[in-house]
Amino acid sequence: MSATARHLRRYLRPTGLECHDHAQWVLPLHGDLQFEVGGAGGSLDLLQGAFVAPGESHDLEALGDNCCLIIDCHPGVLDDDTLEHLCRQRWLALSRDIRRQLQDIHANGVGMDPLPQLLRYFAPAGSGARLQALCMTIAAAPGADWTVARMAAEVGVGGSRLHALFAREFGLSPQAWVSGARLRWAKRQLLAGTAGISDIALRAGYSEQSALTRALRRETGMTPRQWRLAGSSLGQYAQG
Incomplete structure (x- = not known):
């Protein structure tokens, strides 16, 4: 084998x-x-x-x-x-x-x-050891205040060096990675339960519900409500 x-x-x-x-x-x-x-x-x-x-x-x-x-x-x-x-x-x-x-x-x-x-x-x-640890820390608490200075301190480098590391490894800025982690978390929460959309948005680190709506629509073409309904329809299909 x-x-x-x-x-x-x-x-x-x-x-x-x-x-x-x-x-x-x-x-x-x-x-x-x-x-x-x-x-x-x-x-x-x-x-x-x-x-x-x-x-x-x-x-x-x-x-x-x-x-x-x-x-x-x-x-x-x-x-x-x-x-x-x-x-x-x-x-x-x-x-x-x-x-x-x-x-x-x-x-x-x-x-x-x-x-x-x-x-x-x-x-x-x-x-990727240094950035991987940071990315997983962000993923565990995406709604925290992830400034460049805080992220750089987690890795033990300066802000400009952090930008260079993210650009080299991911082709993204640190802020773009945080944005992706926040949206990933919010999408899961929308599918996983019945928490209000505005509450999910704030817990994910968005300033307001409309900011989550814009981010989700850019990536999926759906509003948060449509994303949640699509997930509910999938669950009903799978049980049928």
Whole structure:
């Protein structure tokens, strides 16, 4: 048996809880997906993937058309330190170079194995270690006051250096990354419960509900109410 297996998958309905004895990378190529692993929930898109440790229960639900690259890593592929690090990290802030390789896979099918590049970036001493920690801190509390000065202090660099690091690794400014994290969190909250839209907007870090509406409409063409209704319709379809 090969040490790794790669699959392109599209999800038409919730997967239900799954659990297996191998590690798995879940890397979106297209669309938005809601993902839960080890009891923690998050949203996956072109900027964020996920890592599943062996034995962790997980499930996935997509909203609309989607495609993911799934990489199964069988025992022995990842050393203990890397496995422990990735298990703690869980959510993967995908660099520009990784996104380019994933888009090539989306366009041309599974070819070159992306695992070496993923490990160069996400391993404990990988090139993305400093920014990855910051991105996951932002993702955990997107509504906080994430000024450039605060983000730079988290990484231990000056503001101009932080801008250079984000531009090199993600092709984005730090503020653009925060904006993406806020919208990702808000989209999940809109689908996950019945909290008021204005409350979700404020908790996500938007100054008012209209700011969330503008951001969501730019990305999806939907208002927050339409996004929530689309998710409700998907849930009813999946149960039918």
